[in-house]
Amino acid sequence: MILLNLFLLIPVFTAVLIPFLSAKGKAIAVYAAVILMAVISGYQAVEVLMGHEFNLMLSGNFVSGDIRLRIDALSAWFILIINFSFLTGGFYGIFYMSSYRLQTKNLSLQAILFILLNASLTGLCVIQNGFIFLIVWEIMALSAFLSILFEHENAAVVKAGINFLIQSHISILFLMIGFILVSSKTGSYDFDSIYLYSFHHQGAFSLLLFGFFFIGFAIKAGFVPFHTWLPYAHPAAPAHISGIMSGVLIKIGIFGILRMLLLIHVDYKMVGSAILLLSIISGLYGVMLAILQHNLKKLLAYHSIENIGIIGIGIGLGCIGLGFHNPVLSSLGFAGALLHVLNHSLFKSLLFFTAGNVYQATHTLDIEKLGGLARKMPQTALLFLLAALAICGLPPFNGFISEFLLYSGLFGWLHQADVAWVIGIGLSFSALVLIGGLAMICFTKAFGIVFLGSERHEFSHEIKEVSVLQLVPLYFIGAFIIAIGLFPNTFLNILVQPVQLFTRLQALPFTSFQGQGTEVLQSVGRSSWLLIALVMVVWGIRKFIQQKKLRAQSPTWGCGYTAPTPQLQYTASSFVKSYTKLFGLIFMIQKNEKELTGVFPSEAHYETNPYDKIEKWLIDYPLTYLKLFLNGFRFVQNGKLQFYILYGILFILSVLSIPLIYEQINGFIEFLKQL
Amino acid sequence: MLSLILISIAALFFTGIIIRTKSIASGRKGPGILQPVFDVLKLFRKGSVYSETSGFVFRIAPIIYFSSVVLAMLTVPFGASKGFISFNGDFIFFAYVLALGKFFSIIGALDTGSSFEGMGASREALYSMFAEPAFFILMGSLALITGHTSFQEIFSTLHLGSSITYAIAILASFVLLLIAMIENSRMPIDDPKTHLELTMIHEVMILDNSGFDLGLILSTGYIKFAMYGALIFNLFVGLIPYGYAILIFFALQAFLAILIGIIESFIARSRMNHNAQFIVVLSSVSLLIFFGVLLVLGKFI
Numbered sequence: 001m002i003l004l005n006l007f008l009l010i011p012v013f014t015a016v017l018i019p020f021l022s023a024k025g026k027a028i029a030v031y032a033a034v035i036l037m038a039v040i041s042g043y044q045a046v047e048v049l050m051g052h053e054f055n056l057m058l059s060g061n062f063v064s065g066d067i068r069l070r071i072d073a074l075s076a077w078f079i080l081i082i083n084f085s086f087l088t089g090g091f092y093g094i095f096y097m098s099s100y101r102l103q104t105k106n107l108s109l110q111a112i113l114f115i116l117l118n119a120s121l122t123g124l125c126v127i128q129n130g131f132i133f134l135i136v137w138e139i140m141a142l143s144a145f146l147s148i149l150f151e152h153e154n155a156a157v158v159k160a161g162i163n164f165l166i167q168s169h170i171s172i173l174f175l176m177i178g179f180i181l182v183s184s185k186t187g188s189y190d191f192d193s194i195y196l197y198s199f200h201h202q203g204a205f206s207l208l209l210f211g212f213f214f215i216g217f218a219i220k221a222g223f224v225p226f227h228t229w230l231p232y233a234h235p236a237a238p239a240h241i242s243g244i245m246s247g248v249l250i251k252i253g254i255f256g257i258l259r260m261l262l263l264i265h266v267d268y269k270m271v272g273s274a275i276l277l278l279s280i281i282s283g284l285y286g287v288m289l290a291i292l293q294h295n296l297k298k299l300l301a302y303h304s305i306e307n308i309g310i311i312g313i314g315i316g317l318g319c320i321g322l323g324f325h326n327p328v329l330s331s332l333g334f335a336g337a338l339l340h341v342l343n344h345s346l347f348k349s350l351l352f353f354t355a356g357n358v359y360q361a362t363h364t365l366d367i368e369k370l371g372g373l374a375r376k377m378p379q380t381a382l383l384f385l386l387a388a389l390a391i392c393g394l395p396p397f398n399g400f401i402s403e404f405l406l407y408s409g410l411f412g413w414l415h416q417a418d419v420a421w422v423i424g425i426g427l428s429f430s431a432l433v434l435i436g437g438l439a440m441i442c443f444t445k446a447f448g449i450v451f452l453g454s455e456r457h458e459f460s461h462e463i464k465e466v467s468v469l470q471l472v473p474l475y476f477i478g479a480f481i482i483a484i485g486l487f488p489n490t491f492l493n494i495l496v497q498p499v500q501l502f503t504r505l506q507a508l509p510f511t512s513f514q515g516q517g518t519e520v521l522q523s524v525g526r527s528s529w530l531l532i533a534l535v536m537v538v539w540g541i542r543k544f545i546q547q548k549k550l551r552a553q554s555p556t557w558g559c560g561y562t563a564p565t566p567q568l569q570y571t572a573s574s575f576v577k578s579y580t581k582l583f584g585l586i587f588m589i590q591k592n593e594k595e596l597t598g599v600f601p602s603e604a605h606y607e608t609n610p611y612d613k614i615e616k617w618l619i620d621y622p623l624t625y626l627k628l629f630l631n632g633f634r635f636v637q638n639g640k641l642q643f644y645i646l647y648g649i650l651f652i653l654s655v656l657s658i659p660l661i662y663e664q665i666n667g668f669i670e671f672l673k674q675l
Numbered sequence: 676m677l678s679l680i681l682i683s684i685a686a687l688f689f690t691g692i693i694i695r696t697k698s699i700a701s702g703r704k705g706p707g708i709l710q711p712v713f714d715v716l717k718l719f720r721k722g723s724v725y726s727e728t729s730g731f732v733f734r735i736a737p738i739i740y741f742s743s744v745v746l747a748m749l750t751v752p753f754g755a756s757k758g759f760i761s762f763n764g765d766f767i768f769f770a771y772v773l774a775l776g777k778f779f780s781i782i783g784a785l786d787t788g789s790s791f792e793g794m795g796a797s798r799e800a801l802y803s804m805f806a807e808p809a810f811f812i813l814m815g816s817l818a819l820i821t822g823h824t825s826f827q828e829i830f831s832t833l834h835l836g837s838s839i840t841y842a843i844a845i846l847a848s849f850v851l852l853l854i855a856m857i858e859n860s861r862m863p864i865d866d867p868k869t870h871l872e873l874t875m876i877h878e879v880m881i882l883d884n885s886g887f888d889l890g891l892i893l894s895t896g897y898i899k900f901a902m903y904g905a906l907i908f909n910l911f912v913g914l915i916p917y918g919y920a921i922l923i924f925f926a927l928q929a930f931l932a933i934l935i936g937i938i939e940s941f942i943a944r945s946r947m948n949h950n951a952q953f954i955v956v957l958s959s960v961s962l963l964i965f966f967g968v969l970l971v972l973g974k975f976i
Contacts, residue, residue: 374730394775395768407767411824419969426815426965433811437804440778444800448785454728523762527746531772534742542738542887550722556787557882559872570793579801582951
């Protein structure tokens with residue numbers, strides 16, 4: 001109880017304090033608050049993972065009912081990830097924001113929002129009362145919305161922010177319907193009442209309820225086709241906020257889906273295969289669009305959709321495993337999903353932070369303008385490369401471990417499944433492989449064009465590496481990425497308790513990963529060591545042999561052409577040209593070109609802008625028609641004051657007349673009921 | 676362990692045999708079978724020239740490329756004898772570690788800032804993405820028919836009984852052979868002998884590598900051939916005693932090398948924009964195997 005009060009006091013106290021501090025003081029205050037909150041919530045979370053569950057009952061008001069707080073293993077896992085992201089992101093943010101030191105008011109707001117975002121995300125993992133959950137969810141959404149608006153003088157940023165705000169509220173709408181649906185039947189907002197109610201009303205109602213919650217949370221998580229806000233919001237926000245949004249904010253959607261799986265009784269086979277299908281589509285669609293992007297952060301944002309797809313594949317497999325009473329499939333599926341939540345938060349925040357470094361140094365995120373940064377910013381380049389390898393799921397890094405768990409689950413299930421499911425398995429692993437291959441195209445492009453080769457654009461300012469302190473959190477994340485790759489079992493063992501929550505749903509025998517086929521992870525870890533050793537040995541041999549040999553430098557071989565310019569280099573668009581042509585049907589690329597003509601060609605230009613087809617069909621067209629329809633009512637808003645007064649009078653009259661005609665309305669409703 | 680030694684020996688001869696076959700087919704005498712090995716040894720002794728544009732990525736890329744293929748080779752078994760690395764799902768590791776090598780060879784090429792090498796890198800990235808599902812569907816079908824998920828267990832329990840299993844094994848060797856051709860950038864995807872940089876894939880990516888690094892890249896190619904040869908061999912070996920098996924192993928490797936040599940002599944390279952379709956066809960052959968396995972297991976009615 002004391003800890004809880006302390007935890008709640010920290011954000012309030014810091015928020016009040018921050019406006020009165022200097023820029024440096026703000027940074028220190030924010031970070032101190034983040035550390036304190038991380039210590040308190042982290043301590044509780046670790047306690048929970050050791051086996052002591054945290055439960056607390058607060059008396060609420062007459063609307064919300066009693067407010068129950070509870071940290072179970074699932075919440076604990078997410079709390080730890082949130083803490084890690086905020087600790088590294090906050091530290092990075094202090095240095096990233098230092099170039100905006102003069103915008104004091106803006107910084108104060110940003111600092112307060114950062115604390116609020118942290119507190120609300122942690123709160124969402126703990127609260128077990130739908131009413132309060134929605135309020136905290138709203139705090140989270142609003143603070144994220146305002147954080148995105150940091151560079152609000154830029155029109156594109158405001159547009160992206162508003163897009164986020166609207167889509168967040170659609171998500172809240174669905175969640176609200178879900179919570180109200182239960183509370184209208186049971187009179188309580190407590191999560192337990194969802195559990196009990198759905199236990200007694202299995203079948204269509206539970207499915208409907210789950211559907212509402214799923215859509216609500218899926219909008220936040222960014223499953224296709226609910227993903228359209230993501231590619232706008234991520235590039236608009238400051239780098240540390242993008243890192244945190246991609247690392248943990250969208251994961252709160254995943255948390256919500258997992259939480260609802262624990263609460264609502266559904267047909268696991270059906271729900272599992274639906275999630276699996278949606279995730280495969282998300283994974284493929286996300287990465288396929290990512291490849292086309294020219295904006296580095298937008299590219300990363302589309303990759304978040306892909307990774308949400310991979311996490312979803314894990315959840316889907318886990319559910320199907322529950323449906324088939326298959327402990328191996330279900331434990332590996334959920335473990336893969338949960339581990340990928342951590343992994344993605346690590347490498348994606350690292351990618352966003354390094355992209356932030358690039359932005360800080362060059363003031364642009366346009367891939368086509370960058371190039372050769374590895375020589376100017378070697379450490380940023382190395383860290384980006386590390387994260388890029390990890391996100392492609394390559395050994396010896398963490399991404400491989402979570403994907404390996406999913407593959408193990410799939411192949412382990414292969415022998416027991418019947419024909420329809422075998423085809424499903426084939427589809428799933430082909431999708432995973434394709435996602436991996438496409439991610440490789442994407443990140444060889446991103447890394448190769450941004451960091452390698454020579455500069456494609458002359459910058460008027462000097463480009464230099466960011467400060468060492470700013471790189472510290474990035475190295476810290478990098479160390480974790482490698483550690484998970486090399487010691488996978490250590491991390492997997494932490495997952496036993498969260499996974500047990502799910503296997504218990506169907507009373508599957510599962511106490512640890514021993515005997516579930518994950519001992520092989522030890523071999524995977526060992527093989528990764530072997531790879532590193534091998535690379536070092538070959539490196540040593542080369543060093544030894546080359547000692548006395550000639551090592552000359554010369555220009556790149558131009559195949560006979562002797563006056564190459566940086567403009568001759570392969571660009572990002574040309575790198576993916578053949579890919580774009582092959583999959584042209586899926587994309588929508590707006591071209592704007594003027595071709596070379598004649599013997600003495602004059603100027604020519606070529607410009608492409610990738611656009612999202614789903615966005616066009618799901619958002620743009622309906623909006624256009626809605627606008628057309630609503631335009632019909634423009635006569636109401638005619639700008640004449642007397643009309644507006646008339647509307648006011650009409651409104652008041654109609655309100656006043658309600659009691660008068662109440663009897664009639666009631667009678668009509670009764671009549672309808674009798675029908 | 677056995678497979679490691681045998682594949683290494685086979686790697687020494689494999690490319691030499693291909694080159695010799697091609698020379699004989701074109702009416703020349705051709706170099707000795709060990710000439711590629713001598714080439715590599717000579718390169719190892721040479722100094723190197725690095726491009727001014729390139730940085731640490733270019734220097735480490737050949738090493739990681741080589742190490743990844745060696746590590747992949749370590750997972751390949753020899754009949755019932757395990758590879759150096761063997762665990763459930765090792766073929767996933769096999770594919771992913773090869774992908775790591777490819778990632779580095781691609782960014783190594785991009786590091787030189789050459790438009791030609793960028794072109795090769797772009798093609799390599801696209802084609803390897805297409806080739807991977809074929810391998811996974813193939814291994815998935817083999818895992819399905821044997822009920823195991825490690826190379827060694829799959830191959831040692833793969834019994835060729837009915838005619839349909841023979842069909843599956845032959846289709847599987849076809850897929851593996853073509854994957855080997857794609858991985859090594861051979862016909863009909865790529866022509867190692869072409870003169871024009873615009874039409875190359877692999878050769879154009881290593882234009883700037885020299886000395887030790889080039890030697891590493893070339894020897895990686897040799898190992899890759901022998902490694903896929905060993906995988907094809909494993910499809911048929913079953914539980915034949917080691918003495919005969921080793922003989923058959925070398926005979927098969929030689930046969931494959933000659934076959935590749937003949938294919939390369941009499942087939943022209945496809946047009947670049949047809950390559951993708953060609954590789955996707957490979958995935959459909961893998962799918963055929965997949966459905967064949969479902970038939971064998973009686974999972975279809």
